[in-house]
Amino acid sequence: MRTRRITTATAFAVLFSSVVLVGGTASPAAADSSASLPIKSSGDIVVDGVHKRGFISDPRSGKVVATDYNGKVVRQIGSLPGVVGLEISPDSKTV
Numbered sequence: 001m002r003t004r005r006i007t008t009a010t011a012f013a014v015l016f017s018s019v020v021l022v023g024g025t026a027s028p029a030a031a032d033s034s035a036s037l038p039i040k041s042s043g044d045i046v047v048d049g050v051h052k053r054g055f056i057s058d059p060r061s062g063k064v065v066a067t068d069y070n071g072k073v074v075r076q077i078g079s080l081p082g083v084v085g086l087e088i089s090p091d092s093k094t095v
Contacts, residue, residue, distance in 0.1 A: 050092035
């Protein structure tokens with residue numbers, strides 16, 4: 001079994017570059033560090049700008065990993081086999 005290594009900086013770079021394609025121009029950003037995430041696969045990535053958290057689903061391990069904007073893991077929620085389809089509620093209270 002091969003473990004997939006994804007960094008928070010990579011995940012956010014992909015997400016924010018997609019936002020630029022949809023929303024127009026943005027100021028350039030640079031990541032000054034990276035952090036390995038405790039995931040085997042990546043399904044969805046969503047960002048909660050109100051609480052400054054990123055959420056990455058790991059369908060293979062059946063969990064969602066929550067990070068702060070610096071890439072520090074703040075919480076992991078397990079027992080979610082095949083988790084995909086993450087969305088932030090309009091009021092930013094639930095994922």
